[in-house]
Amino acid sequence: MKIAVLTGGGDCPGLNAVIRAVTLSLLPEHEVFGVERGFWGLVQRRLRPLDAAAVRDLLDEGGTLLGTHNRADPFHWEGRDASGEVLHCLAEQGVEALVVIGGDGSLTIAERFARLGVKIVGVPKTIDNDIEGNERSFGFDSAVAVVADALVRLKTTARSHGRVMVVETMGRDAGWIALEGGLAGGADAILIPERPFDLEQLASSLRERVARQGHALVCVAEGATLAGGTQSWQQLAGGVTRLGGVGALLAHELGQRLGETEVRATLLGHLQRGGAPTAFDRVLSTRFGVAAARCVREGVFGVTVALQGDRCVRVPLSTVAGRNRRVPAGHELLDCAADLGVLGLSVRTSP
Missing domain, CATH: 3.40.50.460 (Phosphofructokinase domain)
Structure with a gap:
């Protein structure tokens, strides 16, 4: 399969560690491509190949190798709906599955594309630790x-x-x-x-x-x-x-x-948001990346990985989209x- 990975929303420590884990877990069986600056890159057709050499040293680096964007919703793109352009980009590039690393906004967008038939696996990312169904987000410990x-x-x-x-x-x-x-x-x-x-x-x-x-x-x-x-x-x-x-x-x-x-x-x-992730976040990011790659290999889509009771589980995107996890x-x-x-x-x- 040809898999694309993107990071959307705000940056946070651990994004690069997830990209690294997803890529290394899928290679060499699958081709992996990175989407530049989140969903913006899908509208603009900005994808580039990722190999082991490109990601191997990313574990402790802050930020995101791929760049990100927190105001790039294809469904509300400069006064129009550009979701069709994203679907065309994925088909044109031969992308068969998409790993979306993002917070509640990005995962909500991902869920809408999943309903349009895109094979998607989500990875929860937010320093606010406020994604529904997930007890701990990478980046939070660092913050x-x-x-x-x-x-x-x-x-x-x-x-x-x-x-x-x-x-x-x-x-x-x-x-x-x-x-x-x-x-x-x-x-x-x-x-x-x-x-x-x-x-x-x-x-x-x-x-x-x-x-x-x-x-x-x-x-x-x-x-x-x-x-x-x-x-x-x-x-x-x-x-x-x-x-x-x-x-x-x-x-x-x-x-x-x-x-x-x-x-x-x-x-x-x-x-x-800045700087290197803590050791806890490096491990959690790696676990999430590996768990997302397993979903791809097993053909399980329309879900986001999540941490529950110190185990990585799979949660339907539909139960996460548009929801916020507050302190109860x-x-x-x-x-x-x-x-x-x-x-x-x-x-x-x-x-």
Whole structure:
């Protein structure tokens, strides 16, 4: 068979490791081609052959050898439907199966093409860890490590100056990064989209923390919201709808309430996406790539591989498309953060 591989959506650590594992697992029995810049490359007919030499040293490299694109939906392409062009490209190039490495957006597009008859295997990719049916996404562990390291580093300057330091993480709809990163980095308050928080209660808790230990750390997901309404911080601050900047806005509001205590914000942004994957993510990426290749060899399509109970399983694309895995109420990590007195509305004085 002639197999094509693409990486869609945002970049994240581990993409190259998946490309490597898929390619090495399928060669030499099958031909493997890489699609440049995700679905954009299928519309533009940008494919290139992949061999062992091209991928062998990719295991620990960040980014993606093939490039990616997070605004290239063929079904909504510059005001028209270009899905027919993708189908023509696949037929013209003789591609018999497509491995799509991507997040919820890319897998939703993949599911639509699967319904059009394309033989597709998905591989879940997102640092947000928010893909339905998958307990752990590669790239997530690497992002959490960045957040935890940032919090540990900022604690020293917070302690030196007697400040409150606010660290903003990614997490539009799901707070997994802020939750695990905040716990790993010793945050005094963790704010996530699933748990709207009370600003006055937060300020009161931080005031007590500063009085007791001389400083405080806040870890906030970009999609965190205030309790008592659906408005985001961006809307509250003047109608801005694009996420990113909640940390600076929160720092301003807390600064108004904490008197002489300085409050500073750090936006980690794309630092969470860049760099080499952790050892955990290298192994998980490799497992996913091998599992996807096995699906191709066995003729199992219309599925995405996923991690459930520390086993790679196959989940129908139809159960993943258009869905989002958020931190559920009653999750053990929520209870852990609440018992420590560092979670949203559950912020309370520690012993």
